[in-house]
Amino acid sequence: MENFIYNNPAVLHFGNNISGEIGQTVKKYGDKTLLVYGTGSVKKNGIYDIIVSELNKNSIEFVEYSGIKPNPVIEDVYKMIELGQKENVNSILAVGGGSVIDSSKVVSISLLEDLDPWMVVKGKLKPTVSLPLVTVLTLAATGTEMNAAAVVQNKKTGEKIGFVNPLSYPKHSFLNPEFTFSVPENYTAFGIVDQIAHALEAWFANGDSTLADRFIASIIIESMELAPKVFAEPRNYEYRSKIMLAATCALNGITSLGRKYSGDWGVHDIGHTLSFLYDTPHGASLSIAYPAWLKLQKSRIPDRIKKLGEFIFNEPDIEKFISKLEDFFHSVQSPIRLSEIQIEENELNNIEKLMNKNSVNGLVHKLGSNDYNELINLMK
Amino acid sequence: MENFIYNNPAVLHFGNNISGEIGQTVKKYGDKTLLVYGTGSVKKNGIYDIIVSELNKNSIEFVEYSGIKPNPVIEDVYKMIELGQKENVNSILAVGGGSVIDSSKVVSISLLEDLDPWMVVKGKLKPTVSLPLVTVLTLAATGTEMNAAAVVQNKKTGEKIGFVNPLSYPKHSFLNPEFTFSVPENYTAFGIVDQIAHALEAWFANGDSTLADRFIASIIIESMELAPKVFAEPRNYEYRSKIMLAATCALNGITSLGRKYSGDWGVHDIGHTLSFLYDTPHGASLSIAYPAWLKLQKSRIPDRIKKLGEFIFNEPDIEKFISKLEDFFHSVQSPIRLSEIQIEENELNNIEKLMNKNSVNGLVHKLGSNDYNELINLMK
Numbered sequence: 001m002e003n004f005i006y007n008n009p010a011v012l013h014f015g016n017n018i019s020g021e022i023g024q025t026v027k028k029y030g031d032k033t034l035l036v037y038g039t040g041s042v043k044k045n046g047i048y049d050i051i052v053s054e055l056n057k058n059s060i061e062f063v064e065y066s067g068i069k070p071n072p073v074i075e076d077v078y079k080m081i082e083l084g085q086k087e088n089v090n091s092i093l094a095v096g097g098g099s100v101i102d103s104s105k106v107v108s109i110s111l112l113e114d115l116d117p118w119m120v121v122k123g124k125l126k127p128t129v130s131l132p133l134v135t136v137l138t139l140a141a142t143g144t145e146m147n148a149a150a151v152v153q154n155k156k157t158g159e160k161i162g163f164v165n166p167l168s169y170p171k172h173s174f175l176n177p178e179f180t181f182s183v184p185e186n187y188t189a190f191g192i193v194d195q196i197a198h199a200l201e202a203w204f205a206n207g208d209s210t211l212a213d214r215f216i217a218s219i220i221i222e223s224m225e226l227a228p229k230v231f232a233e234p235r236n237y238e239y240r241s242k243i244m245l246a247a248t249c250a251l252n253g254i255t256s257l258g259r260k261y262s263g264d265w266g267v268h269d270i271g272h273t274l275s276f277l278y279d280t281p282h283g284a285s286l287s288i289a290y291p292a293w294l295k296l297q298k299s300r301i302p303d304r305i306k307k308l309g310e311f312i313f314n315e316p317d318i319e320k321f322i323s324k325l326e327d328f329f330h331s332v333q334s335p336i337r338l339s340e341i342q343i344e345e346n347e348l349n350n351i352e353k354l355m356n357k358n359s360v361n362g363l364v365h366k367l368g369s370n371d372y373n374e375l376i377n378l379m380k
Numbered sequence: 381m382e383n384f385i386y387n388n389p390a391v392l393h394f395g396n397n398i399s400g401e402i403g404q405t406v407k408k409y410g411d412k413t414l415l416v417y418g419t420g421s422v423k424k425n426g427i428y429d430i431i432v433s434e435l436n437k438n439s440i441e442f443v444e445y446s447g448i449k450p451n452p453v454i455e456d457v458y459k460m461i462e463l464g465q466k467e468n469v470n471s472i473l474a475v476g477g478g479s480v481i482d483s484s485k486v487v488s489i490s491l492l493e494d495l496d497p498w499m500v501v502k503g504k505l506k507p508t509v510s511l512p513l514v515t516v517l518t519l520a521a522t523g524t525e526m527n528a529a530a531v532v533q534n535k536k537t538g539e540k541i542g543f544v545n546p547l548s549y550p551k552h553s554f555l556n557p558e559f560t561f562s563v564p565e566n567y568t569a570f571g572i573v574d575q576i577a578h579a580l581e582a583w584f585a586n587g588d589s590t591l592a593d594r595f596i597a598s599i600i601i602e603s604m605e606l607a608p609k610v611f612a613e614p615r616n617y618e619y620r621s622k623i624m625l626a627a628t629c630a631l632n633g634i635t636s637l638g639r640k641y642s643g644d645w646g647v648h649d650i651g652h653t654l655s656f657l658y659d660t661p662h663g664a665s666l667s668i669a670y671p672a673w674l675k676l677q678k679s680r681i682p683d684r685i686k687k688l689g690e691f692i693f694n695e696p697d698i699e700k701f702i703s704k705l706e707d708f709f710h711s712v713q714s715p716i717r718l719s720e721i722q723i724e725e726n727e728l729n730n731i732e733k734l735m736n737k738n739s740v741n742g743l744v745h746k747l748g749s750n751d752y753n754e755l756i757n758l759m760k
Contacts, residue, residue, distance in 0.1 A: 001557075001621040003395025010390065014638070015383025177381075208618060211602045211626050218594035225590075241381040245638055246591050254634055257393070258625055338650060 001258040002207045008253050009174045011148045014245070017310035018174050018235065019050050022093075022136060023058035024174045030090020030134040032061040036080065036104050037095045038068045045182045047138060049286045051095055063087045071275050072099035073280065074154045077117045081346050084131070085114070091132040094170075098189075098282070098297050102150035108133040121152055130167040132376040136174045139183055140244040141191030141283065143251025145173035145196060147260030152272075153276055159358060161271035175248065186232060188243075189332040192227050192285025193248040196220050197271075197286040201263030203253035203308055208363050209258025216255045217311035222246045224312070227332050266362020267293045270375065273354050278343060287329035287336055290309070292378035294322050297365055340379050381638040388633050391528045391552045395650030396617065398554050399430050402473075403438035404518060405552045408472020409512040410537050412441040416460065416484050418448045418476045425562045427518060431472035431475055443467045449530035449668045451662065454534045457497045460487045464511070465494070471512040474550075477519030477571075482530035488513040490687070497750040501532055504573070510547040516554045519563055520624040521663065523578060523631030525553035529642075533656055539738060542645070549752050555628065557621035566609060569661025570621075572607050575627040576600050577651075577666040581643030582635035583683075583688055586744050589638030596635045596692040602626045604692070607712050621686035646742020647673045650755065653734050658723060667709035667716055672758035674702050677745055718760050728756050 013021055026033050044046040055062050067082045075178065084092070084107060094104035108125040110117040119125040137145045144150065148169045153160035183191070199219045201214070224248050230239045249255070256262045270293065271285030280288075298305055298318050309321030326336045334342050338348075355372045367375070387442070405415050415431065419523055421429040435442050445460045464472070464487060474484035490497040490508040499505040517525045524530065528549045533540035563571070563655045579599045582592070601627050612617045650673065651665030660668075678685055678698050689701030706716045715721050723731075735752045747755070 001395075001618060001624070002396055003457060005391065007391040011385065011387040013385050015381075017383055093697035188394050209625070210597065210605075210622060211629065214602060215595060218591065218598055222591045238381060239637070242590060245381070245589070249591065249634075249637070254629075255628070318544070 001209055002260040004256070004258060004260065006253055008146060010169045012146055012175060012248070013172060014175045015177050016176055018176055019054060020176055023054035023060060024133070026055065026060055026091055026093055026134050027058045029171070031059065031064075032089045033063045033089065033091045033093045034080065034084045034087070034089040034107070035064045035093050035095065036100055037064075037067065038097070038171060038195040040066065041182070042095055042138060049094065049138070051093070051136065056260055062093070063089065066102050068096065070099050071160070071279055072103040072152055074118050074121070074152050075104050077106045077110070077152065080104070081111050081117060083340065084111050087129070091134060092136050093369050095138065097137070098142030098144050101137070101144045101170070102142070102152060104133055104135070105150040106152055107131070109165055111156065111169045114148050118154055119145070119350040121161050121293070123163060127165065127167055129151050133168070133170045133309055134172045134174075135170045136179070138179045139191055140180055140240070140247040141194040143195065143248055143361065146169060146248050146252040147249070153272075153273070158272040158276070158354065160276045162272070163354070164269065168279055177243055177244050178239055180240050180244060181235045183234075185234070186341045187281070188230060188234065189227075189334050190231075190281045191247060191289045192223055192243065192284035193334045195250040196223050197290060198263070198269060198324060199255055199264050200290060201268060202325070204264035204304065204364060205256060205259045205261040206259065206304065212255055212257050212259060213307075213311065215257070219255065220251045220312050224328055231287045233331070261363045264362045264364040266288070266360070266365060266367055269360040269362055270355070273351060273358065273360060277350060277354060278341070280341060284335050284341060287334035288341070288379050289336060291326050291329075292321055292375050294325070294374055295378050296371060298322070301365055345380070348380060352377055382640040384636070385638065386549045386633055386637060388526060388549070392526055393552060394432060394555045396556055396558050399434060399555055401436035401470060402431065402484070402514070402554055403440060404543055406435065406440055406471055406473055406514050406642065407438045407720055409514075409551070411439065411680050411760055412443075412467065412469045413471045414460065414467070414469040414487070415442045415444045416448065416472060416474045416480055417444075417446045420442060420446070421562070422475055422518060425557055427475065431473070431516065431564070442473070443469065446478045448476065448483050449525030450479050451540070451659060452483040452532055453510045454486075454498050454532050455494040456499065457483050457486045457532065459502060461491045461497060464491050468512070471514060472515070473514050475518065477517070478524050481515050481517070481524045481550070482532060483532040484513055484515070485524070486532055489545055489547045498534055501541050502688055503543060507545065507547055507556050507593065513548070513550045514552045514554075515550045516559070517624070518559045519567065520620070521574040523575065523628055524630050525550060525555065526632040530633070538654045538734065542648065542652070545582070547557045555624055557617055559626050560620050560624060561615045563613070563614075566713065567661070568610060568614065569607075570661045571666045572623065572712055573625060573663035573709060574605055575630040575716045576603050577663075577670060578630040578643070580670060580701070581645050581648060582685065584635050584644035584744060585639045585641040585684045586640040586684065592635055592637045592639060593687075593691065595637070598690050599626050599635065601632045603753060604708055611712070634637070636758070641743045644744040644746055646740070646745060649738070649742060650735070650742040653738065653740060655732060657734060658721070658749070660721060663713040664715050664721060667714035668718060668721070668759050671702055671706050671709075673756050674677055674705070676751060676755055681745060725760070728760060731756055750751070
């Protein structure tokens with residue numbers, strides 16, 4: 001077992017009767033908040049009204065920033081910081097999924113010290129304080145509601161970068177499974193793929209932590225068993241709550257206990273490349289990248305892959321395990337090949353170019369530029 | 381799934397190179413600490429010297445309170461508070477296992493406001509502040525290093541009471557598996573029984589949380605698989621570290637995700653009765669009480685017990701499952717009957733009397749006084 005420090009200060013409020021706690025929680029940090037949300041689904045499904053009523057009830061002034069898209073961009077972060085500074089807000093209330101919360105995290109750790117947020121994302125500037133961040137989750141997927149990580153992209157520099165900073169833990173996160181009832185089937189699927197991919201990344205962090213292995217397998221099996229149920233009954237509270245809890249646990253640190261790294265993250269690197277180039281939904285990029293990565297690595301780390309197959313499918317044969325994983329991704333209608341999302345032969349060069357530019361590698365089982373061609377061929 | 385709030389602010393430092401962080405951590409809270417330890421094993425195994433050197437290195441003054449015994453008593457807590465107040469300490473540094481840390485928790489939440497600690501334990505006085513508590517764990521068992529619970533007994537009133545208060549989370553806990561190398565075989569066993577019992581209590585919290593079920597089973601299976609290895613090689617770092625991590629996870633909240641209660645705790649109630657009367661080690665009391673409780677409950681909650689047997693032993697037959705659990709406890713030389721610890725027929729009345737006095741029941745599958753006689757017969 002490797003030495004580690006574990007701490008997760010976020011307060012998780014989970015359930016269907018928690019909305020009444022949102023306003024008073026935001027109020028703890030002051031009378032004015034920056035309300036952040038995405039492209040408007042919260043207005044259609046009624047969540048926006050609940051939030052505004054909560055803020056009004058607690059006499060909290062708010063300014064709004066909306067329009068954050070999946071695969072969030074740093075341009076929005078700059079504008080949010082400008083607005084928050086001008087309006088002198090005391091907190092950020094992020095209502096949405098990974099993109100809304102991740103963008104808000106960058107704002108949270110850049111605004112008070114007026115740091116260039118892209119330099120913060122790149123690790124070149126080190127924040128020392130953060131503006132309190134409260135989140136209301138509307139999509140089960142990234143786990144960002146209970147961790148200190150975020151991913152943002154910069155169209156100008158051609159980068160999609162993930163970072164971790166302990167200051168960016170949300171203070172409080174509100175998880176009401178009912179708020180995910182209206183998530184469409186494809187994004188429900190991509191969320192499930194994402195949470196499984198987080199658990200898989202943790203598996204490949206390596207290091208001898210058998211309890212972490214068991215937790216990882218628990219999360220993957222739970223997610224796979226629930227997937228068909230959620231699809232069959234998208235408004236079933238039990239199923240939505242279980243998927244939501246599993247997504248949070250897939251990246252809140254418990255899968256990394258006893259290990260130095262939180263994951264390998266090589267597959268996420270590959271996925272970010274696809275999302276950057278083609279705006280591929282994050283989950284879809286991962287269901288394409290993971291099988292290819294496993295096929296590339298199977299001769300390099302056979303024991304680790306074999307043990308994973310045994311844990312989650314009771315399947316000791318590596319080929320059959322990867323094939324079952326592909327079958328699962330397909331069963332939730334998430335693609336496993338580039339051709340399924342209309343990325344054809346003539347694009348493969350561009351993918352390789354960007355992988356080279358961004359030195360896609362991962363933390364543990366590092367990839368080299370000589371792997372990219374094979375990887376892309378395995379994905380195509 | 382039931383609504384819940386989850387937050388665990390404790391910072392866990394885990395590994396074999398963490399001693400250098402102890403002094404600077406205590407220093408964060410001030411220049412003078414109350415150093416608490418047990419009956420002297422830390423002086424024999426060198427841990428005391430490491431701690432004192434750490435305190436000296438960081439110019440931290442300290443006053444000592446030692447002699448805390450297993451099954452800690454409130455009398456020590458009163459004396460610790462008196463000493464801490466007189467010496468005006470800024471923190472508590474608890475070096476030991478459950479009894480040392482639990483006593484220190486009561487001190488931590490009573491000292492500053494000069495509250496009667498027994499009234500705090502009984503929930504009749506509500507603390508609003510706590511003296512910062514830092515722990516150095518020397519025994520894997522209770523999980524107290526990463527939770528807000530403590531158990532203390534009062535010889536005068538005839539009570540052994542557990543309480544939970546969010547103010548009593550340790551600020552930092554240092555877990556060096558090497559510090560448990562010299563724990564004797566019987567206390568290693570009782571620790572393993574204790575951590576398994578915590579996971580079992582969580583299982584019987586009920587409520588539909590399949591992910592929590594999987595985490596619980598993970599911890600039990602991990603602990604059972606490691607037990608014979610730790611006995612065979614008590615100075616094996618990997619084995620000691622894995623048992624230590626499993627003990628922490630058995631009661632740090634992750635087994636209760638999605639549930640209202642952290643556990644049933646009826647078996648702990650029974651065990652506390654035995655410990656109070658006969659100073660039975662906590663773990664030994666639990667390996668006696670759990671099989672009896674399961675036998676009493678098997679017709680009342682057959683499905684839940686059956687699912688547990690399937691999860692941890694792949695054994696759907698309830699009788700066989702309980703028998704396998706007894707075999708496991710025996711395999712680590714922990715008793716499963718009162719007669720094995722020389723509590724004979726003529727004592728059974730006294731046990732029943734105290735169970736009645738303390739209204740032993742549990743939170744979920746409540747016991748009534750009409751159950752006590754049958755329970756005791758199943759334990760004898």
